[in-house]
Amino acid sequence: MFNFVEFLIEQKIPYVTSGPNVSSGNVNIKCPMCGPADPSQHLGIHIASGVWGCWRIKDHRGRRPHRLIMALLNCSYMEADHYFRSEQAFIPDDFLEEIETLLEPGDDIDDGEKSISKDRVELRFLNGFRRLRHERLARRFIWYLCDGRGFKPKDIELLGKQYGLRYVLSGVWKNRIIIPVFMGDQLVNWTGRTISDLEKIRYMSVSHEKTANPRAPMSIKNCLYRQLELIEERGDILAITEGPFDAIHMDYFLSEHGIRATCIFGTAFSEEQIWIIHELSDFFKRVCIVLDRGAMETAMILQTSLAPLETEIIMLPSGIEDPGEITFQNKNSVLSLFD
Numbered sequence: 068m069f070n071f072v073e074f075l076i077e078q079k080i081p082y083v084t085s086g087p088n089v090s091s092g093n094v095n096i097k098c099p100m101c102g103p104a105d106p107s108q109h110l111g112i113h114i115a116s117g118v119w120g121c122w123r124i125k126d127h128r129g130r131r132p133h134r135l136i137m138a139l140l141n142c143s144y145m146e147a148d149h150y151f152r153s154e155q156a157f158i159p160d161d162f163l164e165e166i167e168t169l170l171e172p173g174d175d176i177d178d179g180e181k182s183i184s185k186d187r188v189e190l191r192f193l194n195g196f197r198r199l200r201h202e203r204l205a206r207r208f209i210w211y212l213c214d215g216r217g218f219k220p221k222d223i224e225l226l227g228k229q230y231g232l233r234y235v236l237s238g239v240w241k242n243r244i245i246i247p248v249f250m251g252d253q254l255v256n257w258t259g260r261t262i263s264d265l266e267k268i269r270y271m272s273v274s275h276e277k278t279a280n281p282r283a284p285m286s287i288k289n290c291l292y293r294q295l296e297l298i299e300e301r302g303d304i305l306a307i308t309e310g311p312f313d314a315i316h317m318d319y320f321l322s323e324h325g326i327r328a329t330c331i332f333g334t335a336f337s338e339e340q341i342w343i344i345h346e347l348s349d350f351f352k353r354v355c356i357v358l359d360r361g362a363m364e365t366a367m368i369l370q371t372s373l374a375p376l377e378t379e380i381i382m383l384p385s386g387i388e389d390p391g392e393i394t395f396q397n398k399n400s401v402l403s404l405f406d
């Protein structure tokens with residue numbers, strides 16, 4: 068493991084270990100890539116993993132230290148690699164292998180140090196992605212949300228606005244409700260939930276593979292649903308759920324009680340998502356894991372992976388199999404679990 072703290076001390080680079088932008092287990096420095104635009108220390112380095120990232124610009128992040136060393140010392144890749152290698156002697160053999168398995172093939176972030184001036188990937192909603200609102204064309208989708216998911220017709224406009232939902236009538240994304248994932252103003256991915264019982268793939272998101280068209284700027288597994296929106300909107304409790312509709316149900320019905328929700332887009336979670344949860348935890352009083360009733364084992368693995376961050380596992384009451392079944396009618400029985 069590259070010892071960043073030792074490196075910062077050696078290079079006389081000021082860092083802070085506490086403050087509004089500093090997560091536990093992190094040190095923060097002024098982001099050298101933002102330069103004067105970073106008024107304080109917006110770049111966090113997770114000491115144990117060496118993962119680093121800037122709160123201001125999402126591209127200012129990586130798993131390997133090279134790019135950050137280059138920016139800090141204004142040096143070449145070879146020089147940065149020299150610093151990196153001089154620390155390598157201390158790494159146990161299997162540790163690198165373990166890190167390698169965490170990296171996704173084709174992920175920009177993994178080879179970020181080789182692709183600094185890479186063209187920015189942009190994603191836009193496709194033709195035929197219609198904003199969810201009360202209109203004749205949307206009726207099957209509204210029916211799915213009301214009859215299938217327990218929302219009321221009066222919820223539809225707000226749901227559409229708050230979560231930026233779209234619906235699609237034809238093409239690859241036909242019969243799907245589109246749940247967009249933003250990073251600030253930038254659309255970085257979306258996931259489409261089918262409303263058809265005949266469709267086998269329930270959730271589908273945009274590929275981040277280099278050859279994909281359209282191509283998502285970020286792999287969905289490197290995102291946490293509404294991660295930046297939640298920092299702005301705030302709340303007391305952050306609930307981690309599996310799927311985006313789990314998060315939407317919890318967030319929609321419980322946010323007035325201080326409970327906000329995000330999701331990991333599936334039952335497996337990535338190292339990147341762990342890191343993002345750590346960062347988000349700074350903005351909430353409690354972090355709760357609220358997975359499906361049958362997913363206790365996953366919940367415990369997630370809890371262990373999040374350590375030393377303190378989290379609570381919330382078991383849903385009988386009759387509610389997953390957070391996606393939370394409605395206005397049963398929300399009080401869920402609320403009482405958080406007392």
Ligand SMILES: [Zn+2]
Pocket residue numbers: 098099100101102105110121122123124127
């Ligand atoms: Zn930055």
